[in-house]
Each structure stands twice: as structure tokens, then as C-alpha cells.
Amino acid sequence: MVRLNSAGKPGTSCYPKSICGGDSQGRPTGLLPGPMESVKFCPFGSKDPQDKLKGDCLAGLPEDSARSGREQRYSGLLMLKGCGTETKWGEPDRTFGPTLVRSALFVTGGVMSKIIQDPINGPIKVDGLIEELIDSPEFQRLRYIKQLGLLNLVFPGANHTRFDHSLGTYYIASLIGDYFHIENRETLLSAALLHDIGHPPMSHSLEDLFLKEYGKDHQGVGGSIISGRGEYSGSSIPAILEKYSADPSLVGQVVEKGSKRLPLISSIISGSIDADELDYLRRDAFFTGVAIGLVDHMRIINTVRIVGGEFVIEEKGIPSAESLLISRVLMYNSVYFHKTGRIAQNMLGIALSLAEQKPVDPFEMNDWEFIEFLRHQDGSSRIIDDILKRRLFKRVAQYNFSNARLDELNHVLENADRSTFIVDVIPPLSFSGKDRIKSEIKAIRGGNIGQLESFSPLVRSLSETLETRNIIISARQDSVGGIEHLLRQIS
Structure with a gap:
């Protein structure tokens, strides 16, 4: 670690400004790439005592962080010359300890890497x-689109x-x-990162209305943005992919509807057990505060095998797969279809229908612009x-739902006045319960696929849980009495 004096000058193990960056008063503003001679490369797992793995390189670094670096096969940490015991950033009372090391640049195979700290998956x-791709304007738009739309009105x-x-x-x-050891790694990772690039504002809240109004869904728009087709020909994504020898059309196919050329990669992005769901179930459960979307993703990954070009769960992984399906059902019932959340989403739909003008293309807007x-x-x-x-x-x-009851209502x-009530x-x-929980x-087991x-009898009953429907009537507060009066006609 490194100590900086109040002027940010060398002499007390200061980072060179070419590395740290600095403001007009010499205070460093953050880690920036600098000349390689200003840094020291500390390989993980080296047996050379000169590397001082427990000394200079990992001074102040928690053991779990060092272990994480080794397990994730980082070649090492880029550390600046002159490691001290603490980092002080300008003011003597501000101490930045191991956090700075953990946000340092890593080198893998000679390529400079960055670490993004994720609350769900870690570094x-x-x-x-x-x-x-992350730095592209198309991807940055996703910073301002909430994963669960208006459900933060229910789950803060x-x-x-x-x-x-x-x-x-x-x-x-x-x-x-x-x-x-999947081949076409660039295609896999690009498609995974960009799978939601075409999402409109408010995530899934208005997807049916947008499909009806604009004839678009987020998969189709995503494929167009990635490949630079049609009205999205100005997208920056294709040039970035081509720079790294990735095929924009192929990545777009995987995101849009799956690629017959790359069935395994398509399955990893959107399949019966896919990366998309292994993240969002855990992430949505964490941020909503419910404890029902907990999925052992590593156990699932480690008990899947490829048979005949398809992913198949080993017998020892069946309990984990059952847990995944249970989490799907419970998250739909408790979060995604929460009655109050549905009311807010339907109110937003009413607002869109009442607007004198419609957005030219909502798929280019974020939540607050919309x-x-x-x-x-x-x-x-x-x-x-x-x-x-x-x-x-x-x-x-x-x-209780029936087509006859819905028609009667x-x-x-x-x-x-249709703007004052909702029939939901x-x-x-x-929504098809069997399709959405992917019970296929x-x-x-016993050599049979x-x-x-x-x-699993448990799995057989799960899809039926989501096929039970209800009709919910809600109304604006000043219209409740009038709607209740009309509903008295219902037998």
C-alpha cells in the first residue's frame, strides 16, 4: 500500500501522478494507466521468495482477496513501487486500506484488466x-433502466x-x-453482456403495449442494435465487436432468437438453465429483500453435463435443479406478480394510452426520459x-378467473371511464407457467435421460401453481365508490 502526503508529491512513497492522476493541487483522482516502469508485477502462486507474496505485493490485502485472485486465475496484481502499510489520500484522516488494492488493475496473460465489484457475484x-462494450453509449443506457420497473414502489x-x-x-x-471449455468465447461473453441491450424503459412493465404500439420486442431490438440493422445502423456495438474479431450478426442472432450454428451458446444465454436466470433470481431476491430466490448457481453449474449437444442435470444435481424451479415459482408469485406492483405497472400503461403524443422510439429512452x-x-x-x-x-x-367472468366484468x-380503473x-x-418456469x-438418473x-413429483406440480389465475379490479381513489356500485351487478 502507499502513503501520499498532502501535496501528493513523491518522497513518502507517493504514486507517480502519471499513475494516479491528480487535480490542480496535486491530490490524486484515481488509478489511471501509467508507464509500466512505474509499476511492479506481483505474480500469484510464485515460489520465488523474491516475489515477497506475503510482503510488498499483498501487504494489507485480506487473505480472502488473495485467495480469490488465485482461484480466478489472475496472473497477478499490478502494484506501484514503494509499498507502505496504509494509503492516505491527501487528508491525514482519510485512510484507504485494502479497498484500493482490491480495485487495482489485474494482468491476465499480459492483458490489462479491470475489476468491477458486484454485490451479488463479487469481483x-x-x-x-x-x-x-460496457463503455458504449448503448450499454450505458442500461444504467438508467430499473431491473424490476416500478416494483421499487413495493420493495424499496x-x-x-x-x-x-x-x-x-x-x-x-x-x-x-x-x-x-466453450469455443467462440467472444460470442458467448458478448451475447451474455448484451442480452438486454434492447430493453425499453421500465423493463417488462409495458412490453405488451410496446409490442402492440411499435411492433417491437426487446429481443428483436437487441439483435438490431448488436448487428447495426435498419434504424439502429448508427449503433457503436458492431464496430467494437469487429475490432475483436467477433461477428455482430452472429452475436445478434444469439440474443434475438438463438443461433442454430451455436446451440450451446444460445442455451447458455436463454435455455432451461441459463446465465440470465442464474443471475436475476439471486439479484432480484437480494434487492427486494425476499429470501426465496436463493439459488446455488455453482452447484448447478458443477452438476450439469453435455449429452448429445444439450445440457443435462446429473442425478446428484436434481435437488439443486428443484430448488431453482421452486425459486422461479415463488419469485413470480411473491415479487413479479405482486398485486400492488401490477397496479403501478397498469397505471403506467394508462398514462401511455392517454398521452397525446407517443415517443418516436421508446427503445432508445431510459426510465426517466420516458x-x-x-x-x-x-x-x-x-x-x-x-x-x-x-x-x-x-x-x-x-x-376467480374464467373467460365468462372476464367478459361479464x-x-x-x-x-x-377507462382511465379510472384497471381490470387485471x-x-x-x-403468461404460460410451464414455459416461464422452464420445467423442461x-x-x-440411472443412466436414463x-x-x-x-x-420429480415436485416439479410436476410447479407449473400448475402458476396456471391458477385471478381477476383483480382496482380503481382511482375518487372512483372506488362508483366502481363498487357497478360491480354489484355481478352475480
């Missing part, structure tokens, strides 16, 4: 292609973003790719204001 190493901690989740998906895909667009229009401003101040519609009634309410079916009619996972549900 994530990025370099070259992935680093440039749910402010994580598509940016966070995309990094996590990249990390999980890298683990799977390393474990199975909200501000609607907030400044007369037709939608009131309901947007209600959402922002959490003046949500109140639940009025609930019915729509008939009774046909003359009411949960789960939505477009294959497993092997079959659907996991054929080996």
Missing part, C-alpha cells in the same frame, strides 16, 4: 472487448438496473464457458404524478 474481471430496495444484471449474466456465462416525456403531456401528467407520489389505485374486488364496466388478470393471459429441464418432471 468481476473485464478487459478488452467487454470493457469497450429494488433499484438495481439492467446494467447490473447484464454484468452478472456476463460473469455467470464466463463461469459456464470456462467450465465446459417518465418525463409522459409527465409533460396534459393527458398523462396526472397519472404520472400519482405514480411518482405513490397515490396508487386501490384494490376493489377479486374474482368488461360488459358491466364498459361505460365507466394475474398471471396475465399471455433434462436430467439423468428424461424431463426432470418425470423424475
Whole structure:
């Protein structure tokens, strides 16, 4: 570690400014690439006593961090000459200990790498292609799109973003790719990182409305952004991919609908057990504060094998696969289909329908650009204001779903102001429980390969759980009485 004096000058083991960077008063502003002669390379696992692994190189570095570096096969840490025992950044009372070392640059195979600290997966190493994709404006937009849309109105901690989740998906895909020695690594990692690049504002909240209004979904838009097709020909992504000899069209195919040329990679991105889900279930559970999306992703990865070009769960991994499916169902029931969250999402849909003008292309907007667009229009401003101040519609009634009952409700309410009430079916009619929980996972038991549900009575019952639907009626607070009066006609 390194001590800096208040002037940021050499003489007390100061980092050279070419490495640290500095402001006009000499205070360092952060680690920046500098001349290689200014740094010392400390290899992990070296048997040469001159490397002083327990001395200069890892001074102050917690053992778990050192171990993590070795396990993740980093070649070593780039440390500056003259390691002290602590780091003081300008002011004598500000001490930056091992944190600075942990955020140092790593070198893998002679390539400079950066470490991004993720609260779910820990340190994530990025370099070259992935680093440039992350820095692209298309990917940076995801910083401002919440992973769960308006569910932070129900779960206050749910402010994580598509940016966070995309990094996590990249990390999980890298683990799977390393474990199975997947070829076309650039395609795999690029597709994993960019799988949500086409997401519109508010994530899945308005996807059905956007599909109806614009004829687009996020997979199709993502494929176009990655390959630079059509109206997204100005995307910066294709040039970055080509710079590193990755095929934009192939990466776009994997993201959009899967590639027949690369079935394993397509399965890792979107399959019965995929990197996307192994990240978002854990991430969503963590940030919503529920303890039902806990998945042992490493156990699952380590008990999967490839048979006939497909991923199959070994018998010893069946309990972990069952746990994954249970987590899927519970997260849908408790989080994704939370009744209050659905009310907020439907209110946003009403706001979009009331807007005099529609966005030219919402798929190029982030959450706040979209909200501000609607907030400044007369037709939608009131309901947007209600959402922002959490003046949500109140639940009025609930019915068991049937097509006949839904038709009856729509008939009774046909003359009411459609902007003052919501008729919601949960789960939505477009939702297939069997498809969404992906119960078609294959497993092997006693030498026989079959659907996991054929080996597990628990799995057989799971998809049925999400096929039970309810009709929820909610209304604006000043319209509750009128809607209740109309509903009295229901037998």
C-alpha cells in the first residue's frame, strides 16, 4: 500500500501522478494507466521468495482477496513501487486500506484488466472487448433502466438496473464457458453482456403495449442494435465487436432468437438453465429483500453435463435443479406478480394510452426520459404524478378467473371511464407457467435421460401453481365508490 502526503508529491512513497492522476493541487483522482516502469508485477502462486507474496505485493490485502485472485486465475496484481502499510489520500484522516488494492488493475496473460465489484457475484474481471462494450453509449443506457420497473414502489430496495444484471449474466456465462471449455468465447461473453441491450424503459412493465404500439420486442431490438440493422445502423456495438474479431450478426442472432450454428451458446444465454436466470433470481431476491430466490448457481453449474449437444442435470444435481424451479415459482408469485406492483405497472400503461403524443422510439429512452416525456403531456401528467407520489389505485374486488367472468366484468364496466380503473388478470393471459418456469429441464438418473418432471413429483406440480389465475379490479381513489356500485351487478 502507499502513503501520499498532502501535496501528493513523491518522497513518502507517493504514486507517480502519471499513475494516479491528480487535480490542480496535486491530490490524486484515481488509478489511471501509467508507464509500466512505474509499476511492479506481483505474480500469484510464485515460489520465488523474491516475489515477497506475503510482503510488498499483498501487504494489507485480506487473505480472502488473495485467495480469490488465485482461484480466478489472475496472473497477478499490478502494484506501484514503494509499498507502505496504509494509503492516505491527501487528508491525514482519510485512510484507504485494502479497498484500493482490491480495485487495482489485474494482468491476465499480459492483458490489462479491470475489476468491477458486484454485490451479488463479487469481483468481476473485464478487459478488452467487454470493457469497450460496457463503455458504449448503448450499454450505458442500461444504467438508467430499473431491473424490476416500478416494483421499487413495493420493495424499496429494488433499484438495481439492467446494467447490473447484464454484468452478472456476463460473469455467470464466463463461469459456464470456462467450465465446459466453450469455443467462440467472444460470442458467448458478448451475447451474455448484451442480452438486454434492447430493453425499453421500465423493463417488462409495458412490453405488451410496446409490442402492440411499435411492433417491437426487446429481443428483436437487441439483435438490431448488436448487428447495426435498419434504424439502429448508427449503433457503436458492431464496430467494437469487429475490432475483436467477433461477428455482430452472429452475436445478434444469439440474443434475438438463438443461433442454430451455436446451440450451446444460445442455451447458455436463454435455455432451461441459463446465465440470465442464474443471475436475476439471486439479484432480484437480494434487492427486494425476499429470501426465496436463493439459488446455488455453482452447484448447478458443477452438476450439469453435455449429452448429445444439450445440457443435462446429473442425478446428484436434481435437488439443486428443484430448488431453482421452486425459486422461479415463488419469485413470480411473491415479487413479479405482486398485486400492488401490477397496479403501478397498469397505471403506467394508462398514462401511455392517454398521452397525446407517443415517443418516436421508446427503445432508445431510459426510465426517466420516458417518465418525463409522459409527465409533460396534459393527458398523462396526472397519472404520472400519482405514480411518482405513490397515490396508487386501490384494490376493489377479486374474482376467480374464467373467460365468462372476464367478459361479464368488461360488459358491466364498459361505460365507466377507462382511465379510472384497471381490470387485471394475474398471471396475465399471455403468461404460460410451464414455459416461464422452464420445467423442461433434462436430467439423468440411472443412466436414463428424461424431463426432470418425470423424475420429480415436485416439479410436476410447479407449473400448475402458476396456471391458477385471478381477476383483480382496482380503481382511482375518487372512483372506488362508483366502481363498487357497478360491480354489484355481478352475480
